[in-house]
Amino acid sequence: MGQVQLRMKQDVATRWNSTYFMMQRAIEIKEPLVSTMALLNPLLPALTPEEWDITKEVCDILKPFEEVTVEMSSERFVTGSKAILMARGLQRIVAHRQRNPSTHEPVKGMVNFLAADLEKRFGQIERVRVLAEATLLDPRFKKHAFVIERNAEETVSRVVGAATHAATPTLPSTEEEEEEGGTTVNPPSEPVPQFWADFEERVTTLRPGVQNPSTGAMLEIKGFLAEPLIPRKADPLEWWRVRALVYQNICTVMKTRLCIVATSVPSERVFSKTGQIITDRRNRLSPSKVRELVFLNANL
Numbered sequence: 305m306g307q308v309q310l311r312m313k314q315d316v317a318t319r320w321n322s323t324y325f326m327m328q329r330a331i332e333i334k335e336p337l338v339s340t341m342a343l344l345n346p347l348l349p350a351l352t353p354e355e356w357d358i359t360k361e362v363c364d365i366l367k368p369f370e371e372v373t374v375e376m377s378s379e380r381f382v383t384g385s386k387a388i389l390m391a392r393g394l395q396r397i398v399a400h401r402q403r404n405p406s407t408h409e410p411v412k413g414m415v416n417f418l419a420a421d422l423e424k425r426f427g428q429i430e431r432v433r434v435l436a437e438a439t440l441l442d443p444r445f446k447k448h449a450f451v452i453e454r455n456a457e458e459t460v461s462r463v464v465g466a467a468t469h470a471a472t473p474t475l476p477s478t479e480e481e482e483e484e485g486g487t488t489v490n491p492p493s494e495p496v497p498q499f500w501a502d503f504e505e506r507v508t509t510l511r512p513g514v515q516n517p518s519t520g521a522m523l524e525i526k527g528f529l530a531e532p533l534i535p536r537k538a539d540p541l542e543w544w545r546v547r548a549l550v551y552q553n554i555c556t557v558m559k560t561r562l563c564i565v566a567t568s569v570p571s572e573r574v575f576s577k578t579g580q581i582i583t584d585r586r587n588r589l590s591p592s593k594v595r596e597l598v599f600l601n602a603n604l
Contacts, residue, residue: 307336321373324366327359354408361411365418368397377569382540384564385442387435389449391426398422430455437463438561441554443534443543460525467521467553517553524551577601 313329316322330337334356341348351359372390376383401415430436430450436459439449450456528551534543540562548555578598582589589597 307333312337321366321370324363324370328363331356331360331363358408358410361406361408362414365398365401365411365415368394376566379565379570379573382438382442382562383566384435385438385445385449385540385562387432387566388429388439389445391422391429392449392451395419395422395426433459433462434561434564435566437466437557438564441558441561442540443528443531444536444538444540446529446533448533460529463554463557464518464521464525466557467524468518470556471517471520471553521553524554527551528554574598574602 310329310333312333313322313326315326338350341350372394376386376390398415398419402419405412406415430452436450436455439445440447440456440459440463442449447456447460450459534540544555544558544562578594581597581601582594
């Protein structure tokens with residue numbers, strides 16, 4: 305038929321997107337598939353034109369879900385901060401499908417089910433603290449990723465609190481002070497020469513004194529939010545590397561938020577690799593050796 309030879313893809317029970325790939329491939333090779341089935345087994349029931357239309361519509365609906373799955377399954381890029389945006393994006397796509405319903409009842413039922421399930425699973429995703437804080441601290445998104453302004457403001461308050469805690473110096477305990485010899489004596493201040501006295505009096509109020517950690521954290525978050533967004537495909541970690549000294553306190557918080565992965569796919573890949581290392585021919589490997597091999601396999 306003058307087409308590229310493609311094999312059929314099979315559905316795998318443990319991978320939802322394998323169903324999508326199976327239907328997509330069937331649509332791509334529809335004509336050769338129908339002709340071959342008619343020649344090999346004419347009695348085999350064939351799909352009706354309406355069923356082919358339904359299959360195509362279902363693939364169009366599932367395509368964004370497959371794209372989000374690929375995007376969120378990455379382990380070399382920041383993913384936790386994308387979860388809110390991805391969930392809201394899928395909800396908007398499904399809502400658009402509901403406003404423009406299909407003529408086929410099975411497709412309508414599927415869209416309604418997806419909308420209800422998305423609302424059930426991700427309706428309150430902006431209130432998931434670790435994801436909300438990771439999104440706020442991502443210089444690509446910040447507060448613009450939130451649909452509800454109140455959730456964004458609450459997240460800002462939590463980040464300020466975490467930055468304040470990170471900036472607050474740890475005071476020595478009473479026992480430590482007693483061991484060191486009682487009360488701390490402040491060193492005497494150095495006398496100011498008389499020819500500097502007039503200048504010092506005029507500029508004393510202009511110099512920053514010892515800043516309250518809470519005030520410093522609030523100034524940092526205001527400065528951070530005031531900066532322009534970086535492109536969506538830019539590396540947020542590189543942005544933070546350059547500005548780590550400018551926003552020291554919230555950078556400390558960022559290190560514990562942007563490292564969060566959105567899915568368990570990376571850990572599942574490690575389990576799969578372990579199964580490929582321990583085989584019937586290599587069943588005498590010691591636990592320490594397996595641990596070293598898995599570490600090298602996952603990090604090289």
